Amino acid sequence: MISKTKRLLLGIVIAANFCLPQESMAGDSKDEVNVGSKKFTESVILGEMAYYLLINNGINVIHKAELGGTQILFKSLVQGELDIYPEYTGTILQEILAGESIKNEDELKDKLASMGILMSEPLGFNNSYVIGMKKEIAEKLNINKVSDLRNYPELKFGFSNEFMDREDGWPSLQRKYNLPQRDVRGIDHDIGYRGLENGSIDVIDLYATDAEIDYYNLKSLEDDLNHFPEYQAVFLYRSDLVTRNPELVKSLLRLEGIISESAMIKLNAEVKLAGKSEGEVASRFLERELNVETEFYQVTIIDKLIQNTYEHLFLVVISLSAAIIIAIPLGIVTYKIPRFGQLLLGLIGVIQTIPSLALIVFMIPLLGIGAKPAIAALFLYSLLPIVRNTYSGLKDIPLQLSESAEALGLPSKVRMMKIELPLASRSILSGIKTAAVINVGTATLGAIIGAGGYGQPILTGIRLDDTGLILQGAIPAALLAFGVQGLFELLEPIFVSKGLRLGENS
Amino acid sequence: MLRLKNVSKKFEELQAVSSVDLNLWERETIVLVGPSGCGKSTLIRLAIGIIAPDEGEVYFKGELVTPENLMEIRRKIGYVIQEGGLFPHLTAIQNIRLVAEYLNWDSDKIKNRIKELTDLTHFPVGALERFPLELSGGQRQRVSLMRALMLDPEMLLLDEPLGALDPMIRADLQDELKEIFRSLGKAVLLVTHDIHEAGFFADEILLMKDGKVLQQGSIRELLDDPVDDFVKKFISAQRNRV
Numbered sequence: 199m200i201s202k203t204k205r206l207l208l209g210i211v212i213a214a215n216f217c218l219p220q221e222s223m224a225g226d227s228k229d230e231v232n233v234g235s236k237k238f239t240e241s242v243i244l245g246e247m248a249y250y251l252l253i254n255n256g257i258n259v260i261h262k263a264e265l266g267g268t269q270i271l272f273k274s275l276v277q278g279e280l281d282i283y284p285e286y287t288g289t290i291l292q293e294i295l296a297g298e299s300i301k302n303e304d305e306l307k308d309k310l311a312s313m314g315i316l317m318s319e320p321l322g323f324n325n326s327y328v329i330g331m332k333k334e335i336a337e338k339l340n341i342n343k344v345s346d347l348r349n350y351p352e353l354k355f356g357f358s359n360e361f362m363d364r365e366d367g368w369p370s371l372q373r374k375y376n377l378p379q380r381d382v383r384g385i386d387h388d389i390g391y392r393g394l395e396n397g398s399i400d401v402i403d404l405y406a407t408d409a410e411i412d413y414y415n416l417k418s419l420e421d422d423l424n425h426f427p428e429y430q431a432v433f434l435y436r437s438d439l440v441t442r443n444p445e446l447v448k449s450l451l452r453l454e455g456i457i458s459e460s461a462m463i464k465l466n467a468e469v470k471l472a473g474k475s476e477g478e479v480a481s482r483f484l485e486r487e488l489n490v491e492t493e494f495y496q497v498t499i500i501d502k503l504i505q506n507t508y509e510h511l512f513l514v515v516i517s518l519s520a521a522i523i524i525a526i527p528l529g530i531v532t533y534k535i536p537r538f539g540q541l542l543l544g545l546i547g548v549i550q551t552i553p554s555l556a557l558i559v560f561m562i563p564l565l566g567i568g569a570k571p572a573i574a575a576l577f578l579y580s581l582l583p584i585v586r587n588t589y590s591g592l593k594d595i596p597l598q599l600s601e602s603a604e605a606l607g608l609p610s611k612v613r614m615m616k617i618e619l620p621l622a623s624r625s626i627l628s629g630i631k632t633a634a635v636i637n638v639g640t641a642t643l644g645a646i647i648g649a650g651g652y653g654q655p656i657l658t659g660i661r662l663d664d665t666g667l668i669l670q671g672a673i674p675a676a677l678l679a680f681g682v683q684g685l686f687e688l689l690e691p692i693f694v695s696k697g698l699r700l701g702e703n704s
Numbered sequence: 705m706l707r708l709k710n711v712s713k714k715f716e717e718l719q720a721v722s723s724v725d726l727n728l729w730e731r732e733t734i735v736l737v738g739p740s741g742c743g744k745s746t747l748i749r750l751a752i753g754i755i756a757p758d759e760g761e762v763y764f765k766g767e768l769v770t771p772e773n774l775m776e777i778r779r780k781i782g783y784v785i786q787e788g789g790l791f792p793h794l795t796a797i798q799n800i801r802l803v804a805e806y807l808n809w810d811s812d813k814i815k816n817r818i819k820e821l822t823d824l825t826h827f828p829v830g831a832l833e834r835f836p837l838e839l840s841g842g843q844r845q846r847v848s849l850m851r852a853l854m855l856d857p858e859m860l861l862l863d864e865p866l867g868a869l870d871p872m873i874r875a876d877l878q879d880e881l882k883e884i885f886r887s888l889g890k891a892v893l894l895v896t897h898d899i900h901e902a903g904f905f906a907d908e909i910l911l912m913k914d915g916k917v918l919q920q921g922s923i924r925e926l927l928d929d930p931v932d933d934f935v936k937k938f939i940s941a942q943r944n945r946v
């Protein structure tokens with residue numbers, strides 16, 4: 199029975215190794231270039247432009263799209279996880295290099311260069327922040343400029359989480375304009391529009407090139423005190439690219455100065471409102487403006503589903519197998535050395551209280567972006583149910599059974615393998631089942647740090663306000679959770695002796 | 705065979721066993737009787753080293769029992785725990801051969817031994833593949849007994865081996881057990897709280913109360929010459945029931 203368990207675990211590990219995605223295999227290979235983008239449409243489009251431009255030059259490119267916040271991308275760039283990503287000058291000055299007193303562009307370039315980063319010339323549009331509200335309400339209240347907001351302290355503000363925190367965001371805007379509003383919430387940028395629609399929010403932050411301005415019939419308020427700095431779009435790239443592949447840099451820089459503000463609004467609208475893919479929009483643009491023949495191909499829903507399933511299973515199988523292999527021995531230790539065990543359970547319990555999103559992001563400084571940090575976080579998350587159930591399964595063995603086992607004269611290792619673990623098997627298996635179901639759900643968050651999986655369509659769906667796309671991730675994730683549950687029910691007769699199951703039924 | 709020398713055991717404030725001396729010879733059957741909670745099971749646990757005495761020593765065949773020789777000694781003792789103690793996840797036959805398998809006996813030897821044991825205990829061979837929960841109470845007791853006898857131990861410790869059985873089966877099993885003891889010629893230390901059963905099995909009876917041995921002797925001696933009122937009451941309470 200135990201040897202069966204061992205064999206199965208071994209099987210899982212081997213299977214998991216076989217289905218390692220190629221990108222994690224390829225790892226640090228020299229000629230591979232990683233393009234990153236943030237999790238909003240414009241950034242993804244710019245990332246796709248770089249991707250198609252470079253792939254057209256025969257370069258081995260990977261686009262890690264829709265990664266979390268600015269800090270994650272910039273750190274990944276500095277550490278070499280990424281080679282290129284689109285950024286805005288205002289973001290670099292106000293957020294990445296906040297606290298450095300940088301007066302002009304030369305100083306900025308010097309500072310970046312000292313970190314091993316180069317900056318392209320502006321791509322052609324200034325996507326600065328603007329403050330916006332529904333045209334209808336603005337006209338009724340006669341609000342045209344940001345300073346007009348002073349007269350309406352009851353208005354409800356909903357700002358993107360990033361805007362709430364940044365140097366040039368809400369706190370300094372409030373000071374500069376002396377705004378009196380109290381009801382100010384941090385929300386996801388994409389959810390903000392819906393808040394405006396249903397009236398739960400009156401005022402939001404927008405980007406100047408947002409596709410939704412026309413669609414939702416919004417008014418951008420004039421920044422009459424010149425609060426917002428410029429947000430020229432640029433590419434940041436690692437300076438070692440220049441030596442690694444000068445041709446590559448040359449072709450990337452062909453994007454300089456060719457994307458106007460109105461062109462960008464149109465591109466954004468094509469994706470967000472007309473439902474085209476970023477790849478298609480980006481490659482058409484390259485064909486139009488640079489005469490670049492791109493090999494764009496439409497990915498079918500089925501292809502995507504297979505890809506997502508594969509990535510999701512990869513995260514779950516690896517993290518869960520590792521958790522099983524580590525957590526069962528930890529559960530045994532907890533049982534054998536209760537004092538140490540209580541400490542251990544406490545510690546793992548604390549990990550469990552860290553919100554899963556935060557835990558995943560905490561892993562980035564240690565493991566970079568992609569599948570690795572997601573697997574590490576999922577692994578930590580899966581420990582507690584298994585350790586706890588192993589421990590309680592062993593502890594709940596009736597005294598007369600542990601006593602008979604001892605009296606038979608079997609050494610404690612044999613007792614553990616032949617008697618105690620099998621007696622605890624039901625509890626252990628149910629711990630693993632709990633861990634697996636939690637794991638499948640939590641793995642959807644991995645998409646935020648570039649691990650892919652069912653979270654990817656969910657993330658894209660939220661960004662594009664596309665319920666269908668959200669369901670493309672949510673439904674398979676739910677089905678997988680059910681499937682996992684069913685699988686463990688099927689496994690029970692194999693791992694839990696019939697003699698124990700008899701007792702449960704009567 | 706077994707010698708307890710002045711052993712005492714305390715659970716927190718409770719003196720479960722105090723200064724007990726016991727000598728069990730080869731082929732002898734000693735029966736421990738006494739009211740519930742008087743320390744009978746504790747004494748048996750001390751004998752097989754599941755708990756260590758606070759004071760006193762335990763000798764097995766003249767050798768002091770220590771943590772080093774404990775495992776080996778245990779395999780020379782068959783122990784049937786109160787309430788059976790069969791492992792529910794293993795079938796009857798798996799329970800019986802567990803230790804023999806660990807000791808790498810070859811399968812013919814195991815098969816033959818189990819055949820002997822089922823004959824000895826009149827256990828239906830067809831029921832060997834059943835799990836404990838699929839057996840009757842009497843059958844479970846027999847399986848416990850076979851497990852204890854598997855390695856042909858030199859001594860048997862039986863803690864209420866006929867505990868929760870109905871009177872008919874109990875009487876049958878009493879006969880069988882006595883037959884087994886006689887034919888095997890083992891040293892037996894048996895616990896019961898039934899004075900008839902004690903009289904039926906015992907060469908010598910130890911009557912305990914509150915962790916102490918009140919009186920030691922044959923059933924006749926206890927009947928004819930009780931050392932105090934308690935002994936008299938303990939015996940007559942059960943006699944007068946019928």
Ligand SMILES: Nc1ncnc2c1ncn2[C@@H]1O[C@H](COP(=O)(O)OP(=O)(O)OP(=O)(O)O)[C@@H](O)[C@H]1O
Binds near residue numbers: 720739742897
């Ligand atoms: N592990 C333990 N911890 C604390 N107290 C215990 C422990 N084991 C037994 N005792 C106590 O020691 C006393 C003697 O227990 P023991 O099991 O030896 O009684 P017994 O004579 O076998 O009783 P019974 O006839 O009911 O089986 C009881 O009062 C019991 O509550």
Ligand SMILES: [Mg+2]
Binds near residue numbers: 744746786863
């Ligand atoms: Mg008892």
